[in-house]
Amino acid sequence: MPGSVPRIVMKFGGTSVGDLERIKAVAERVKKQKDAGCDVLVVVSAMAGETNKLVGYCDALSDLHDAREYDSIVATGEQVTSGLLAIALQKIGVAARSFAGWQVPIRTDSVHGKASLDTIDGERLLGCMAEGIVPVVAGFQGVGPDGRVTTLGRGGSDTSAVALAAAIRADRCDIYTDVDGIYTTDPRIVAKARKLEKITYEEMLELASVGARVLQTRSVGLAMRERVRVQVLSSFEDGPALVEGELPGSLVVDEDEIVEKKLVTGIAYSRDEAKLSVRRIPDRPGIAAAIFGPLSEANVNVDMIVQSTGADGTTNMTFTTSKSDLPRAISTLESMRHAVQYEELATDADVVKISVVGTGMRSHTGVAATMFRTLSERSINIQVISTSEIKVSVLVSAEYAELAVRALHTAYGLDDV
Amino acid sequence: MPGSVPRIVMKFGGTSVGDLERIKAVAERVKKQKDAGCDVLVVVSAMAGETNKLVGYCDALSDLHDAREYDSIVATGEQVTSGLLAIALQKIGVAARSFAGWQVPIRTDSVHGKASLDTIDGERLLGCMAEGIVPVVAGFQGVGPDGRVTTLGRGGSDTSAVALAAAIRADRCDIYTDVDGIYTTDPRIVAKARKLEKITYEEMLELASVGARVLQTRSVGLAMRERVRVQVLSSFEDGPALVEGELPGSLVVDEDEIVEKKLVTGIAYSRDEAKLSVRRIPDRPGIAAAIFGPLSEANVNVDMIVQSTGADGTTNMTFTTSKSDLPRAISTLESMRHAVQYEELATDADVVKISVVGTGMRSHTGVAATMFRTLSERSINIQVISTSEIKVSVLVSAEYAELAVRALHTAYGLDDV
Incomplete structure (x- = not known):
């Protein structure tokens, strides 16, 4: 070339x-x-x-x-x-x-x-x-x-x-x-954020999609x-x-071009998140399709999804969208209340998504465990978890955003010393 | 069509x-x-x-x-x-x-x-x-x-x-x-100027070229x-x-589309004129070429030209350019003083060109005579004259511009009554 x-x-x-x-x-x-x-x-x-x-x-x-x-x-x-x-x-x-x-x-x-x-x-x-x-x-x-x-x-x-x-x-x-470059995290939050000399396409994609624009x-x-x-x-x-x-x-x-591979390359966060919980749905096959089909038709972009089953045999579905999609998501869910027969719809826009990104995760375990332990030590409650091959994301209350990012930046050894 | x-x-x-x-x-x-x-x-x-x-x-x-x-x-x-x-x-x-x-x-x-x-x-x-x-x-x-x-x-x-x-x-x-249209002359000068229903291409060209833009x-x-x-x-x-x-x-x-043909369609004037006189040139063949060749090469656009021969056998050449060409014209003429052997170069930017335009002139005589008489009656001195098939133009002192245009507008029966 x-x-x-x-x-x-x-x-x-x-x-x-x-x-x-x-x-x-x-x-x-x-x-x-x-x-x-x-x-x-x-x-x-x-x-x-x-x-x-x-x-x-x-x-x-x-x-x-x-x-x-x-x-x-x-x-x-x-x-x-x-x-x-x-x-x-x-x-x-x-x-x-x-x-x-x-x-x-x-x-x-x-x-x-x-x-x-x-x-x-x-x-x-x-x-x-x-x-x-x-x-x-x-x-x-x-x-x-x-x-x-x-x-x-x-x-x-x-x-x-x-x-x-x-x-x-x-x-x-x-x-x-x-x-002047791409940082391990937002330097406005973490003064010790370091500029990265190199980053892989995959890592950049994950960071870009969670707010490092x-x-x-x-x-x-x-x-x-x-x-x-x-x-x-x-x-x-x-x-x-x-x-x-x-x-x-x-x-x-x-x-291939990156010689010194790190476990974690960067910590990203996104405030443009809203959480929706559809509670006490009679458990039967096809619930997910019944809920997410109409949302997709209404152009609501759904991100993290967690399904949990209660002791009474009903199901709870919790998921996130962008803040701008929230009103459309609510009206879509309300219009299906009779069809889906859920009992309660709860929403919370006061949340933040924090992601740990790194191609090193592919070959190393323990990245997620470090994240959970670090947040737990600061008494930060994790509301939703999602993972990809090179990313672990958690949803936490918005008030903990800076504390969580700083703690994780230190925990993964990213601080500029 | x-x-x-x-x-x-x-x-x-x-x-x-x-x-x-x-x-x-x-x-x-x-x-x-x-x-x-x-x-x-x-x-x-x-x-x-x-x-x-x-x-x-x-x-x-x-x-x-x-x-x-x-x-x-x-x-x-x-x-x-x-x-x-x-x-x-x-x-x-x-x-x-x-x-x-x-x-x-x-x-x-x-x-x-x-x-x-x-x-x-x-x-x-x-x-x-x-x-x-x-x-x-x-x-x-x-x-x-x-x-x-x-x-x-x-x-x-x-x-x-x-x-x-x-x-x-x-x-x-x-x-x-x-x-809202084309007028017999500039309505800012002549309150009685009339809007023309129709005008020929040729007339419009002559009017446009003398300032009715x-x-x-x-x-x-x-x-x-x-x-x-x-x-x-x-x-x-x-x-x-x-x-x-x-x-x-x-x-x-x-x-062809104009049924009622008038002798004169409009009166135009242009203040963007300057007069140059090259005086007492030894009369011999080729003077015009010797003067206007270099001016053309210097991109000076020459308009009206009058040549007159004095009693002493010398020639005077008077012509006009646009005001913006005047400095370039002067320097070109000064550089040829020795070659052409003229005695004096006089310039005057305080002049205006007034034109009477009409296709009717083609078939009628007396248009120019009416112009000269009308100006003479107001004691307006004509410095240079030039004519085309459908236009008669004169150069006069700038102070007479409005007086001359108004008098001619009336003389040719163009006033709105």
């Missing part, structure tokens, strides 16, 4: 290109990377605030607007940034040209507003780079089968960058953002499938050109 | 779509025209102020920016408006869809920032209209031979509208603007070649759907 000249994708988010001064700073950084002997392709978001402004226009005109028109309008934000950065690069002597999604072309399906990438033709971009020209591609957008502009949905610029990195077989995809989940999944090495780093720190072995950010890579 | 269903192009400029409320008002107007049984195609400019903002970004990043990037950036303004208007139309029950220049496609040459229209494929637009959908086309833009976005230069939306009207063989191209000159020339009937009317007045015979604006049409 890597040729003699390293091929790097550099992606800059909305705050990184928020005004003309920041665009000039980005140009300087791109120049530095190019001058260090790399072939560079740049992907940009819209200037911070632009997308919201354009979305606001659409919303103000019609609450149910045509998603095809929405896409055509909103995609202009990235088109403007790509042109401006090309001009800023030329101004400091770097040959560059902008590409809108349809010019690459970046082909997508026709699900406007939330399109999925289909194929990216990398030939024009590679041709451009072979002539020493830096392509500056508008992120977040593509073109549908009928030739209309599509967008990938919020955060889609990360996905654009990873997909473009795959299309041009890049050695690395650097995602410049407003944090540094990278969009979709982009991590794509990077894993396409084996694109992704670096998360800060666009606000100035430094030298980046060379392998001295990278300042956090690398998201394949497990 | 006209089928059973009238086919109308409606073009709205920047102030007509300046904010969301105005875009909604435009949608209502389009609906009215469509409900009256017309097939409608809409062309829009960027929201007022947007183009200037984007141009400002480009200028701030680089004084000599890449025109291809400039085009890609600036063209987003019209793209946004076309999408927003399509949403506003759908909201009130009118099927509509936006088209960027490249989606039509509107093909141009590759002179970025000032591209000329090449071909417009009207088939997709006609297909759209046949399905009852109103196409909303982004004006001012197209796509070059290499697939990059081009713009037609300032005011190019009028040209887009006329070219699209030709491509779909429209019965009429209605240009909605901030004035209602329609861009290029668009009028194109309308003349393609025989597109153009109506200029106000977007700020609300009225019923427009039907032939009861049009509220001014129609720019072929001479």
Whole structure:
């Protein structure tokens, strides 16, 4: 994959290109990377605030607007940034040209507003780079089968960058953002949180899905499938050109690339949780289907599920949803009270989900036991438990969130000493 | 040309779509025209102020920016408006869809920032209209031979509208603007100026070129070649759907369509004039070439020219340029003082050009004589005279501008009584 000249994708988010001064700073950084002997392709978001402004226009005109028109309008934000950065690069002597999604072309399906990438033709971009020209591609957008502009949905610029990195077989995809890397946990809660040099795709996926929103989940999944090495780093720190072995950010890579494997890589938490308990259901086959079928039809996303049987032969079903799905979940459950014949519906939005993530769990036991013992020692009551191959999650009362995260961070030896 | 269903192009400029409320008002107007049984195609400019903002970004990043990037950036303004208007139309029950220049496609040459229209494929637009959908086309833009976005230069939306009207063989191209028509002269100077019901392409071209900037000159020339009937009317007045015979604006049409021909149609004036006199040049063949060759090479646009020979055998050359060309003209003339051996260079920017325009002049004499007599009666000294088939222009001291225009307006019987 890597040729003699390293091929790097550099992606800059909305705050990184928020005004003309920041665009000039980005140009300087791109120049530095190019001058260090790399072939560079740049992907940009819209200037911070632009997308919201354009979305606001659409919303103000019609609450149910045509998603095809929405896409055509909103995609202009990235088109403007790509042109401006090309001009800023030329101004400091770097040959560059902008590409809108349809010019690459970046082909997508026709699900406007939330399109999925289909194929990216990398030939024009590679041709451009072979002539020493830096392509500056508008992120977040593509073109549908009928030739209309599509967008990938919020955060889609990360996905654009990873997909473009795959299309041009890049050695690395650097995602410049407003944090300087991925941490063992939220540094706002745990002062001793450490920046991770490397993390696996699987771990990143689990962390992203429970609230560590540094990278969009979709982009991590794509990077894993396409084996694109992704670096998360800060666009606000100035430094030298980046060379392998001295990278300042956090690398998201394949497990093979990680020599020193840890049992636990990070502790994540999510406050966007609500607990529902359906109590005293006459126990009979098909209860789960009777409850979760209608919830799914009502677009309620159910996460953790625990079923328990009481001494009286009735069953209790406890599960979690996001806070925004709670009202819809309640009305759906109330409408099935007669059909399911449950006695009581209890809800609690004052909960937090805490997750311990690490690929090391696959080969080591005792991770869950350490978690339960640590929480028990602080008298933190565990309400629901769920596990995956590389993650253990528990639901606890919201008031214990910080205490639990700090205690677990220490217990798994993650503190920066 | 006209089928059973009238086919109308409606073009709205920047102030007509300046904010969301105005875009909604435009949608209502389009609906009215469509409900009256017309097939409608809409062309829009960027929201007022947007183009200037984007141009400002480009200028701030680089004084000599890449025109291809400039085009890609600036063209987003019209793209946004076309999408927003399509949403506003759908909201009130009118099927509509936006088209960027490249989606039509509107093909141009590759002179970025000032591209000329090449071909417009009207088939997709006609297909759209046949399905009852109103196409909303982004004006001012197209796509070059290499697939990059081009713009037609300032005011190019009028040209887009006329070219699209030709491509779909429209019965009429209605240009909605901030004035309600074309007047016999500037109503700010002559209170009795009358709105013209009809004016020929040739007259409109002459009026446009001397300062009555209602329609861009290029668009009028194109309308003349393609025989597109153009109506200029106000977007700020609300009225019923427009039907032939009861049009509220001014129609720019072929001479054949005008039954009642007037000797003089209008009086125009231009303050953007400067006079240069090169005095006492030794008379010999080739003087004109020696002077005007270098001026042309220096991109100085020369308009009126008068050559006079003195009693001493020397020649004087007097001519006019635009005020902005004056400094370049002076430096060019000074650099040729030795070669041409003239004695004196005099300049005067305190002049105004007044023109009397009318196709009736072709068949009637005495138009120029009336002009000279009228000005003479007011003791207005004529400095330079030039004539074309349907125009007589004079250069006079700027202080007489209003007096001269008013006197001529009355003399040719144009006053509204």
